[in-house]
Amino acid sequence: MRRHRWLIPWLLMAPGLLWLALFFVLPNVQMLAMSLSSGRVGDFAFSWDWDNYTSALTRFPDNFRNSVVYGGLATLLCLLVGYPLAYGIAFRGGRFKNLLLFLVIAPFFTSFLLRVISWQILIGDRGPLLAVVRDTLGIVPANFTIIGSPLAVVAGITYQFLPFMVLPLYVSLEKIDRRYIEAAKDLYAGPWRPAGWIAGGLVGAAAGGALMLGLGYATLAAASLPALLPAMAIGGAIGGLVCGFLVSESFVRVVLPLSLPGLFAGSVLVFIPSIGDFVNAELLGSTKTQMIGNVIQNRFLQQNDYPTAAALSFLLMAAILVAIIVYARVLGTEELTGGRAA
Amino acid sequence: MNDNDQHELQAGISRRRFVQGSAVAGIGAFLAACTTGTTSSPPASAPGQTGSPDPSPSASATPESTEVVGPLNFANWDAYIDLTTDPGADGEEGTDDDEYVLPSPTLNEFQQQYGIEVNYSNAEIDDNETFMATIRPQFQAGVDTGWDLIVLTDWMAAKVVQAGWAEQINPAMIPDALANVRDELKGMPWDPNLEYHVPWQSGATGIGYNVVSTQRDLASIGDLFDEAFAGRVTLLSETRDTFPLVHLLLQARGETSENAPEEMDAEDAERVHAFLGPYVESGHIRGFTGNSYLRDFSGGDTWAAVVWSGDLASAGTDDDRFVFPTEGSMIWTDNALIPKGAQHKAAAEAMMNFVYDVRRAARIAAFIYYISPVKGVAEAISEFDEEAAENELLFQPPDVIAKQHPQPNWDEATEAQVNELYADLAGV
DSSP states (O other): OOGGGGGHHHHHHHHHHHIIIIIIIIIHHHHHHHHTTTEETTEEEOOOTTHHHHHHHOOOOOHHHHHHHHHHHHHHHHHHHHHHHHHHHHHHHHHHHHHHHHHHGGGGSHHHHHHHHHHHTSSSSHHHHHHIIIIIIISSSSOOTTSSSHHHHHHHHHHHHHHHHHHHHHHHHSSOOOHHHHHHTTTTOOOOHHHHHHHHHHHHHHHHHHHHHHTSSSSSSGHHHHHHHHHHHHHHHHHHHHHIIIHHHHIIIIIIITTHHHOOOOOOHHHHHHHSSOOOHHOOOOTTTTOOHHHHHHIIIIIHHHHHHHHHHHHHHHHHHHHHHHHHHTTOOOGGTTTOOO | OOTGGGGGSSOOOOOOOHHHHHHHHHHHHHHHHOSSSSSOOOOSOTTTTSOOOSSSSOOOOOOOOOOOSOEEEEEEEETOOOOOEOOTTTTOOOOOOOTSSSSOOHHHHHHHHHHHOEEEEEEHHHHHHHHHHOOOOOOTTOOOOSBBBEEEEEHHHHHHHTTTTOOOOOOGGGGHOOOOOOOOOOOOOSSOOSSSSEEEEEEEEEEEEEEHHHSSSOSSGGGOGGGGTTEEEEEESSSSHHHHHHHHHHHHTTOOOOOOGGOOHHHHHHHHHHHHHHHTTSSSSEEEEETTTHHHHHHTTTTEEEEEHHHHHSSSSSTTEEEEOOOEEEEEEEEEOBTTTTTHHHHHHHHHHHHHHHHHHHHHHHHSSSOSSSSTTHHHHTTHHHHHHHHHTTTTHHHHHHHHEEOOOOOOHHHHHHHHHHHHHHTO
């Protein structure tokens, strides 16, 4: 028995490995072969047809752009909404922690599709949101609608994947030893001023600008500066105030760095599914907000154009992989990806 | 009241009845899927209780036999046959809380008459392509699909017939169907003499609008492009509905060929694409949808759209209206076919004939609110359901029928071209 000890981990891993081989490796090999095939449905033939990749890259630039922009914005919004939420639950949740966490996950007890459809109602023309914002308060023009706009798609994706951001962040925040914070305070860590005003202002302005540009409410042209600048100003003001008054030096120097693994995991977990999502764009968007997932779905199910669909799937996978590698490098969380910080 | 007002069909559909019927039928399908094995004890065992059809060949049935041998394995769409009425909580039949379940009166009668079992699989077919994907491999391999009777929309039925995947029907077995089928349903180019199919039910494609949002009545396809509705218009993702309808509009304006919609070719489709392009680019047309336009109507985000005839009447509000456009409308039919190699062909033929009895056809039509393919249903239905007898969804006026066109039956190359044009418009 002792001689075969080396077998034990392999035996334990066998079910998982078998599962991966059958349902991940094998289908991917098949897809790879399909992406290099040509012909019509029923008799595709493997032919090293690299044209599938070049045409997939060149024919759908708008959809690739939409995917990256919407996925990126949704990740950003999830972070902006999710970090305070996770922090609040972890540090101020008290005995309600479990209840609050349950509330974050509770929507997941209903089906994904039902949640998207309920957003159709919430942000619909006769929905409660516009009834308040447009009809009662009059903040937006009378003909303003949300359904069909990039805002609807990004809002939908943000909502759908928010728990994927909150849970890893909560885990990494929760395990932070509170004595570190006390130690920081003992070492004269106080309010984050004036650095917080500046940093928060810059981050807020950048986020405001990114949202306006990404959601198509402004462009970089001079004509849309009247829309862009106020948004950046408002974002900057909010960011400055939040960081100046709510954020302390101990948070910036202790809590934030220690929560980086959770932040990394959360953003990866949000970014990957949201960049490949197509349900929100399909049900909440318009012909101009279609993402690359919609193209893949259309190629597979309506056009019977499997090679292009397979090529697009691989390009999407490659793009996500590259984005994550870059992100991991920038954030310096090698321990997550296997390496060790020196 | 102008001429178009009479085509508004907002009233008359018992929506609770239809919606509840499909919900209950869905549960029936679920239960059916959960039960395995076939109880082969004819005649009176209930249908819809068995899951996948019995693939084993019946001992005494040969494809050319005229002896009706069961069981009949019948795949159909959701709530596409009359269901049994069970008195609801108040214990009285014919009130609002009645429940609808399988088996159906029609299927029961069939079983009693022929002494065979019917494995009726409700909601087995949800989509032509998806269902075909489950039986195409068997067709290609030349083996029995396990089904004796399937129901497919015209264009897919045409593909199946053209591929030689449908059994030729013995005309001696379906005298009622051949005698009672409405004349306009004959002469389909892919099977003009009903040698391989009989129509099951039909529906129309036209214009739906919410009169409160549009603040006026719509009458034509051209009304969809009224500037006042910018951003509130959707078209159907079914290319065989959307492209021919816009083709009709362009014809009315003299901007395209004289080809009938059912004959429209790739060039005609290019012109439709060129016409729609600017409206998509400007955002006037927000998107291309399937049944989800129902939610967009209820949310106020869609004011006018290309829709299927029954939906708004059965699931919309009183302000959601359907019109048959002045330019003409599309008519499509779901057709019953016997898949090649079916083990109980005579039973399938018997069923095809059975539902062409006028009285039974009227009962089915009064339940499902689609257009019956059977002559004389109007008279038969008025004997027991006045409301249904006057509904223009079931019985379209002659001037509407005169301007109705079947969906085009494109060859593979044209279909691929149209799909590409559609994808370009839909932004995918």
